[in-house]
Amino acid sequence: MSLAGSLFGKSKLYAEHVKVYPQRIWGRFRKLKWTTLAVLLGIYYLVPWIRWDRGPNVPDQAVLIDMGGRRAYFLWIEIWPQEVYYLTGLLILGAFGLFFATSLLGRVWCGFTCPQTVWTDLFMQVERWIEGDRNARMKLDQQGFSLGKASRKMAKHAVWLLIALATGGAWAMYFDDAPTLLRRFFTGDASQLQYIFVALFTATTYVLAGWAREQVCIYMCPWPRFQAAMFDEHSLLVTYETWRGEPRAHLKRETAAIAASGEKAGDCIDCGLCVRVCPTGIDIRNGQQLACIGCGLCIDACNSVMEKIGRPLELITYDALSAQADRAAGRPPKRRLVRPRTIIYAVAILLVGVGMLASLSLRSRLDISLLADRSPLFVRLKDGGIQNAYTLKILNMQQKSGEFSIDVRGIDGLEMKLIGTETGHILVTPDAVGTFRLLLQVPKGAAPAGSTPISVTVKNLATGEESLHDAIFNAPAL
Ligand code: SF4
Ligand code: SF4
Numbered sequence: 001m002s003l004a005g006s007l008f009g010k011s012k013l014y015a016e017h018v019k020v021y022p023q024r025i026w027g028r029f030r031k032l033k034w035t036t037l038a039v040l041l042g043i044y045y046l047v048p049w050i051r052w053d054r055g056p057n058v059p060d061q062a063v064l065i066d067m068g069g070r071r072a073y074f075l076w077i078e079i080w081p082q083e084v085y086y087l088t089g090l091l092i093l094g095a096f097g098l099f100f101a102t103s104l105l106g107r108v109w110c111g112f113t114c115p116q117t118v119w120t121d122l123f124m125q126v127e128r129w130i131e132g133d134r135n136a137r138m139k140l141d142q143q144g145f146s147l148g149k150a151s152r153k154m155a156k157h158a159v160w161l162l163i164a165l166a167t168g169g170a171w172a173m174y175f176d177d178a179p180t181l182l183r184r185f186f187t188g189d190a191s192q193l194q195y196i197f198v199a200l201f202t203a204t205t206y207v208l209a210g211w212a213r214e215q216v217c218i219y220m221c222p223w224p225r226f227q228a229a230m231f232d233e234h235s236l237l238v239t240y241e242t243w244r245g246e247p248r249a250h251l252k253r254e255t256a257a258i259a260a261s262g263e264k265a266g267d268c269i270d271c272g273l274c275v276r277v278c279p280t281g282i283d284i285r286n287g288q289q290l291a292c293i294g295c296g297l298c299i300d301a302c303n304s305v306m307e308k309i310g311r312p313l314e315l316i317t318y319d320a321l322s323a324q325a326d327r328a329a330g331r332p333p334k335r336r337l338v339r340p341r342t343i344i345y346a347v348a349i350l351l352v353g354v355g356m357l358a359s360l361s362l363r364s365r366l367d368i369s370l371l372a373d374r375s376p377l378f379v380r381l382k383d384g385g386i387q388n389a390y391t392l393k394i395l396n397m398q399q400k401s402g403e404f405s406i407d408v409r410g411i412d413g414l415e416m417k418l419i420g421t422e423t424g425h426i427l428v429t430p431d432a433v434g435t436f437r438l439l440l441q442v443p444k445g446a447a448p449a450g451s452t453p454i455s456v457t458v459k460n461l462a463t464g465e466e467s468l469h470d471a472i473f474n475a476p477a478l
Contacts, residue, residue, distance in 0.1 A: 027300025
């Protein structure tokens with residue numbers, strides 16, 4: 001059909017959305033999904049409430065991104081804004097972890113740990129509790145308006161909204177002290193921005209997990225599009241053993257017809273349970289599909305059927321395509337977990353992880369910034385000497401006061417004056433930035449015309465830690 005035909009109503013550009021009503025199923029993958037869900041949601045909702053004593057005048061929340069104080073706290077680790085590369089390192093580590101897991105276990109992220117999957121699972125369970133399992137829900141949706149239907153729908157949406165609100169609220173708690181924010185939120189004293197963010201996250205959770213569900217995975221998420229690059233024939237995927245299941249036969253009549261043609265009916269009895277339990281509504285017997293999130297619920301479903309009819313389990317199974325090909329050909333299945341791509345990802349994880357750990361344990365708790373005055377660049381003193389002025393900032397990243405000394409080198413006869421101290425020793429309070437005016441003077445004729453490189457070293461007198469900063473001293477032509 002042409003585009004014009006589509007636009008003028010002869011056909012639609014997009015397929016109609018068919019609502020999916022996943023059926024309840026129990027089995028080892030469902031159990032694994034519930035366990036993962038409980039652990040992940042537990043971590044997400046509870047972590048902001050964990051306290052961590054860092055001493056006076058410092059937040060005692062174990063995990064906190066303090067935007068106002070310009071700090072991020074992760075247990076004993078405190079990240080300053082100029083150390084944001086650690087967060088970048090974490091993201092890189094996460095990305096390699098995801099590549100590694102995908103190359104080994106296929107779409108394990110999508111099926112078990114992705115927030116979209118976790119919250120959708122939770123919302124579906126609420127739906128099941130209130131509206132019943134698949135058939136009951138389908139029947140309810142087909143019914144006309146009734147008070148019973150309206151009250152069930154309202155109860156479901158109310159619980160969904162409550163969960164969404166808790167999710168949005170928990171997110172905001174990672175950016176502010178959790179108990180304080182909770183109190184302020186309900187007394188109307190939270191900031192406008194906090195209300196906006198909580199509303200935004202509440203709405204996003206409600207819409208994505210309640211309404212959009214599998215459509216996020218199929219149409220919105222970019223990950224399924226490029227994760228195929230991480231698979232190969234040795235990655236574990238949810239697969240249907242076509243060689244064993246086909247030709248499928250639903251009824252005795254069909255089985256007899258197959259037998260009459262000289263063939264033997266396959267193990268699949270075409271009951272459709274694997275399709276009915278699928279959260280994305282697909283049929284895994286049609287082969288690998290982008291919409292398959294690898295949740296394994298069809299395996300649980302099919303195993304329950306095979307158990308009932310007394311046939312071998314794992315007609316739908318979690319296996320490598322190479323092992324499947326071996327089985328189909330009657331060879332013992334071979335799996336290769338260690339492959340070039342898994343080695344590359346593992347080495348990358350190791351390198352980034354060790355690099356981050358080493359850098360974290362060796363990082364300096366002292367940093368300086370030095371900004372030269374631009375206007376004027378220099379001042380000619382009464383005796384003909386030249387003076388440059390700078391703003392010096394000393395970042396004392398320790399949880400105790402620090403006493404510092406300053407040493408400037410680069411020009412013979414260079415003298416230093418620090419506004420506010422005679423000794424050259426300066427104090428900076430814990431976990432703070434000390435700001436000082438630094439005046440550098442050279443006698444007449446000592447500095448060459450133009451820009452001369454100099455170096456400023458700040459030393460913590462208690463720990464001996466040093467921070468060096470290169471700078472420029474400006475002087476006019478004689
Ligand atoms: S086909 Fe199976 S593994 Fe894939 S999404 Fe559906 S139920 Fe989950
Ligand atoms: S659950 Fe198993 S037997 Fe039933 S249709 Fe799916 S593959 Fe066939």
